[in-house]
Amino acid sequence: MNKTGMTLIVKTVTRITVWMILLYGFYIILHGHLTPGGGFGGGVILALALLNVLLAYGRDYTGKWLNIPLLEHVESASALLFLVVGFLGIVVAGSFLANFLSKGQLFAILSAGTIPLLNIIIGFKVAMSLFLVVWVLAGIKMSKGDAV
Numbered sequence: 444m445n446k447t448g449m450t451l452i453v454k455t456v457t458r459i460t461v462w463m464i465l466l467y468g469f470y471i472i473l474h475g476h477l478t479p480g481g482g483f484g485g486g487v488i489l490a491l492a493l494l495n496v497l498l499a500y501g502r503d504y505t506g507k508w509l510n511i512p513l514l515e516h517v518e519s520a521s522a523l524l525f526l527v528v529g530f531l532g533i534v535v536a537g538s539f540l541a542n543f544l545s546k547g548q549l550f551a552i553l554s555a556g557t558i559p560l561l562n563i564i565i566g567f568k569v570a571m572s573l574f575l576v577v578w579v580l581a582g583i584k585m586s587k588g589d590a591v
Contacts, residue, residue: 447501457499464492472566476555482562486569493574502581511578518571524564528557 448454468488475481497505532541542556553559 447503449499453499457495461492461496464495465489468492468566468570472562473552473559475562476558477550477552482565483569485562486566487573489566489570490573490577493570494577497574497577497581502578505578511575514571514575517567518575521564521568521571525561525568528561528564532557 468485468491470485471480471488472482472485475485493505493509496508500508529540532543533539535541535543540557540561542558544556544560545553546556547554
């Protein structure tokens with residue numbers, strides 16, 4: 444067991460709860476067109492789950508547990524995917540981000556055309572962006588006398 448991070452109690456609670464927090468974040472993203480929530484709110488929850496691990500276990504353990512380069516690629520790809528969906532709206536329906544998918548049945552999980560797809564893309568973009576910003580800031584070493 445690594446000696447960095449917080450106490451054994453905090454690490455144990457984190458190990459148990461991180462999966463529930465991730466599940467709740469995915470729920471908020473996937474049901475954002477039916478209930479309050481969506482891509483931004485769910486993405487923040489996903490980022491908080493990862494930040495919980497970072498705070499409880501420390502940067503070294505989190506870097507081994509997560510594939511940081513993969514998270515960077517997901518963050519970049521999500522912006523590209525958002526633009527692809529937007530341009531598909533131009534090609535298929537005539538305007539940027541126009542709905543080009545079937546609206547399905549009212550109150551069903553697939554009932555909002557491109558909105559659930561955009562919620563998923565935005566959720567991953569927000570989650571990766573927030574986590575990676577804190578990840579980089581956690582790696583900065585400042586010494587006494589450095590300008591802020």
